[in-house]
Amino acid sequence: MNGKFRNFNLDKNILKALNNLEYNKPSKVQSEVIPRLLNRQNVIVKSKTGSGKTASFAIPICENIDIDIKEVQALIVVPTRELALQVKEEVSNIGRIKKVRCSAIFGRQPIKEQIRELKQRVHVVVATPGRIIDHIERGTIDLSKIRYFIIDEADKMLNKGFVDDMEFIFNKIGKNSINGLFSATIDMDIQNICDKYFVESSLIEIETNEDINKKQIEDKKYISEEKDKYDNLKCIIYSESPKSLMIFCNTRERVIRLFEKMKKDKFLVAQLHGDMSQDKRIFVIKDFKEDKFNILVSTDVAARGIHIDDISLVINYDVPHDKENYIHRIGRTGRKDCYGKAITLVSSKDEKYLDEIQEYTGYEIQELQHINKDNILIGKLKYEEMSRKLLKDRKTIKQEKKVHSEITKIYLNAGKKKKIRVVDIVGALSNIDGITGDDIGVIDVRDLCSYVDILNHKGELITKKYKEITIKKKTVQLRKDRQS
Incomplete structure (x- = not known):
């Protein structure tokens, strides 16, 4: 379906919210998914990160919420706390003028506070698996009257550690719910769940992984042994001179070590990993979005669900050992039809992991042969000037653009x-x-x-x-x- 969101015959308050959010034209995944979910069809959606899939299920959910009913009417299950908060924000923004109330519940958050919130009129819950099961077992949430059940980032959710949890949740969902499964990839674990719980479903495949990378993300590999990695990293940063950069490492220790080196070298950098408190992680992501620094060094905790649309470069300081994480890491750039670039530093010990990634994506990652020294010198000056401007802008209090000015x-x-x-x-x-x-x-x-x-x-x-x-x-x- 082409055209605008009004072609879906949405509630005037939903249309007003979408206009305020500057959602002018449905993306491809939204055009395919929204009418099906509105028409009470189950869907299995294979679509890349950054394609607009959150709105593709948030819009029909908000459209069909009855705000006068007290019980929870939609459950969205996600793999991480960060993604839970971001999905909640999008659902809340889309449904806010209609008065749809959305709550995010996850671990390492006081459960008494969550119970208090659930006792009020909450229409939509976004949750991680463990915490929603906790509430089910306590009897503090009833899923029997759920109208929509959505699994987001299913490839992460349905790995071997989450399959039993998802089976448990499925068995608590009412038989009349509309089910949606969204994933960037579909492996055997996901297929087994689909075969069991999504028997009558529309399969929607938006693009292949190869299409994504060839069209929007230029990904390269740069051969570098471990002892040379940091120097090569700096050369890449200066030669590319990115406005914003995400660097991925495989472990918390690697993140901390690289962060400390870069901070010592006066880069505007922050770190993100699973051992940080939830509040700290939220503030780091918020500050990155607000350009208070321009380099984020992270584990795979940031590979999914961090919706920042203008990251110009991703560098894999370490080759991911999970081939699916490669897709999610580089998917932080090239979002919403923008062009992006990703560079992976590859040592001799990484070759087997790189082979698995190339077999998985179906194409060979081309080698970045050399870095032009003139570009490094010019880029270093340009990058330092950009960093000085960021520091200067930090001192200026910016008024964040308000989404719904009438509220x-x-x-x-x-x-x-x-x-x-x-x-x-x-x-x-x-x-x-x-x-x-x-x-x-x-x-x-x-x-x-x-x-x-x-x-x-x-x-x-x-x-x-x-x-x-x-x-x-x-x-x-x-x-x-x-x-x-």
Whole structure:
């Protein structure tokens, strides 16, 4: 289907959100998947990272959510915490004007806080397998009335460590759910699940791995023994002079060691690996997106689910031992029909892994023969100038572009401990002149405070006129949320 999103006959509030998000024309995967999921068809989708697949299931989910039903209506299972947060953000942005509420639940996060959130009206849950099973066993989530069940990054999810978990979850999903499986690759584990649980499904294959790399990503190998790797890495960086760069290592120790070397050499660099706290990892990804540094050294924790659309170069400092991770690593560049480049440093001990990757992708990775010394000298000057500009820009506070300008999030300094409920907040706000129930969006009542989306450009009216309101005979302070 060509054309625009309005051709799908979507709710006006979903269309408005998509317009605000600057989603003007459906991508190929969206054109294929959205009408099928809207028409209650199960789908198996083979599509590369960066093709717009998250929106392809988020849009029909948000379209078919009944916001008046309290039970969870959609479950999206993902392999990592980072991906859970990013999928939640996209679902929330698409459904925000319609008042769709989405929650992300994963490990290393207080389960009591998750239970509190699930007790409120949550329409969509994005979860990692272990934590959703924990909630199922505690009885804090009921999947029997799920309308949509989506497995994202299935090639990671359905490896041998996750197959039993996914079987458990499948058996808790209601028989009437619409199921979708999304993967960049489809191996035997995935095929077995498809044969068992996706008997009546449309198979949608958008592009082959070869098409991806030949069209959008130029990937090269550079022969380098271990002792020369760091010097060669610097030469590549200076000669390529990328605006943004991701460097992948195979282990946490390798990441830390390389990060420390690069920091000592005054590169604007940060590190990302699984031993870092969740909050730290979130802040690192956020700062990378906001150009506070331009080099991220990471393990494969960042190979999937980090949606940054303008990474100009990926360098594999280590050849991945898992051939599928090669596809996901280089897929960080060349996203959304943009051109990208990837270079893999290959030592003699890596040749067997490289052979497996080439057999898997179906093409030979061409060798980068030499690095022009003149380019290194010119590139070094250019790169250092770019780094100085980044440092200068760090000092300037940037106003992040607001996605939904008609929505203002307000903060109230009262919550559950003062026996405040959602219905109490709706009642108090509806008593304000010019405010109706249609102007009140998603409400999040926490222990000590509450957050409310005010729609239709009426948030400024409230925050300018009122510094406090009365809720259940209690005086409650009101202000615009600082993150709004």
